[in-house]
Amino acid sequence: MPADDDDAHEWLDADAGPLVRSYAVTGGRARPGASTFDLLTYVVATPAGQRRHAVRLQPEHRAVLALAQEPISVAELSSRAGFALGVVRVLLADLFDEGAVTRMAPAVAPGHIPDDHILQAVILGLRHA
Amino acid sequence: MRDERARSIPTAIKILVAGGFGAGKTTMVGNVSEILPLHTEEVLTSAGTDSDDLSGVEAKRTTTVTMDFGRITIGDSAVLYLFGTPGQDRFWFLWDELAIGALGAVVLADTRRLADSFPSIDYFERRGIPFVVAVNCFHGHQPFGVDAVRGALSLDPEVPVVMCDVRDRRSGREVLVTLIEHVRAITLGPAHTAVAGTS
Secondary structure (H helix, E strand, O other), rough: HHHHHHHOOOOOOOOHHHHOOOOOOOEEOOOOOOOOOOOEEEEEEOOOHHHHHHHOOOOOHHHHHHOOOOOOOHHHHHHHHHOOOOHHHHHHHHHHHHHHHHHHOOOOOOOOOOHHHHHHHHHHHHOOO | OOOOOOOOOOOOEEEEEEOOOOOOOHHHHHHHOOOOEEEEEEEEOOOOOOOOOOOOOOOOOEEEEEEEEEEEEOOEEEEEEEEEEEOOHHHHHHHHHHHOOOOEEEEEEEEHHHHHHHHHHHHHHHHOOOOEEEEEOOOOOOOOHHHHHHHOOOOOOOOOOOEEEOOOOHHHHHHHHHHHHHHHHHOOOOOHHOOOOOO
């Protein structure tokens, strides 16, 4: 038996229930494959996704799609859907593969500091809003 | 048909709010944000049965960690997202995801338990993430001055230390202003950071 089998099943005892429940809607998948959805990645339904009756979906997928009719960050989507972040990522990856949602290009590349005029606007906004 | 590519999205800015348990992270995130605190959660699979200091969950092999976050919209151009960091040491791995792409961090310090802020400060120093230390004055006054706190925490001289009251929206937002000014000073140099109409 490969050594990693032992590690993989260590937690499969009577206490494993909540884990199984949380990820049941994802078919047990905990990672969304090659597609990545950072907390602040914005997603939005595609025209196909807006006609979501045309897409074969579980209720959880439909809930995510309904929240993504306008651009929304993955973090907010998780909060409003009430699904754990890992679950939302798997559902989004499914919808992405179906062509029902798309990722929007970020206004600032990840890891880059925004232009100074944006930071100045933020400072003024924080002080006067 | 709407064209996705024609739509623009605001600049999303991620700021972390860190500090020891009870330092006021959740209070600050909630009070400076424009809407009720949002939260996302992640299911943990690790055992960690002997290091969990929450009562009543010792026997569980899985638990859920909740991350509070808030949002501040700045016109059409930017949205700040504030993420409170999980306070327990066993959740450090979640910090790494939160820290990716973060503009900077606020470390909330409680002078009654100053050592609780050491791990947060170490974390941001090691990763080169700009941060400010905000001393939360829970009772409207603070027996220790900024210099005493700076010395006790062995902070580099350029790290801003400010007093604040996280229950007060304006005070919390001024802490964020201090952080963004600090980021600008690092990026542009201190001589080029005057914002028109302020300071």
